[in-house]
Amino acid sequence: MARNTILIVEDDQVVRRAMEAVLSAAGYHVWTADTCSSGLTLALEESPALLVLDINLPDGSGWNLLYSIYGARPNESFKVIIASSNQVTRGQLREYRVDKFIAKPFDMAYLAEAVGQLLDSPS
16 A cells, blocks of 8 residues: 555545545555445555545445545554535544545645645654
8 A cells, every 4th residue: 555545435526526636746655436336346446545425425425435445454553634515523533534525615735734634744
């Protein structure tokens, strides 16, 4: 797992492409998916260092996707950003080991800054 790899799972094509463009321009290798199913496949194949997940996806919940990834990758550590318009609780963030919650809508520069703080700082 390279430290500069990111998987974005977001069903809104405009938001997904904007995230990908900003993070790619910042030097990260980015994979994208628009469903839980395709996100899980990419997460298992590519083992990204950071996941950026929406909560509401067409084929399920980002929470369930995250649970599946943790189950399939129990010995790997990775960072998690939830980017959603849903309200979340501190309990959910702790339970799912979320490193950062970003409420939609947000500025893409803020996302890039958050990713940089999580990936570029010593673990």
